[in-house]
């Protein structure tokens with residue numbers, strides 16, 4: 391297998407600033423095809439910004455992003471092979487759940503029959519006539535997951551998918567990600583719930599203050615590594631020892 395096939399997502403030396411504020415300093419990491427990769431870091435570290443660069447929603451100042459060896463172009467709508475699960479867009483609040491689902495299906499050229507069949511298999515079917523804005527945080531997450539995998543994407547990118555989900559749905563979501571891996575799909579997931587990631591991921595990247603502090607195979611103890619590389623630094627900074 392060539393490197394190109396092996397590293398299905400490659401993020402190379404991404405830099406991003408907003409005004410004078412440097413948010414991403416020099417971000418590089420890659421994710422192997424058929425694996426689940428955890429993306430970890432404290433609040434404000436730059437995770438969402440990095441994932442938005444990958445989605446094409448934020449343009450980095452320099453550096454490049456490659457999917458299956460192909461560089462993502464400027465303003466390019468992310469290709470059909472990717473599924474993204476991020477915060478729900480505001481415009482969906484007044485849409486009925488089923489309308490949002492059909493609209494997304496339509497954007498992805500899915501036949502209405504397939505969309506309907508999928509919806510009926512899901513617990514979301516019981517909420518289909520509600521407005522998206524009326525759903526609880528947990529059901530919103532379930533809806534967003536549903537539409538992000540409707541087209542069986544090769545690559546699935548999830549930003550904090552499990553926050554706000556109760557343990558039973560968290561378990562269901564995590565096992566679905568394992569199924570994506572079983573069919574050869576690749577998952578990039580950011581989460582603050584380190585115990586979930588410990589079980590789930592094959593490899594991980596840890597980011598702090600816009601810099602990568604670890605990337606590679608899954609550490610034996612993600613929480614220990616996080617404490618060592620991130621928290622210790624913060625405690626030191628607070629007591630003025632840095």
Ligand SMILES: Nc1ncnc2c1ncn2[C@@H]1O[C@H](COP(=O)(O)OP(=O)(O)OP(=O)(O)O)[C@@H](O)[C@H]1O
Nearest residue numbers: 408409411413431432433434435436437438439440
């Ligand atoms: N559009 C923007 N304009 C200015 N600053 C921004 C913008 N978007 C993000 N930032 C800043 O960039 C930094 C990184 O934010 P980002 O949302 O990527 O972090 P994060 O790791 O996802 O954090 P969290 O875990 O809290 O979601 C933060 O300091 C944030 O305030």
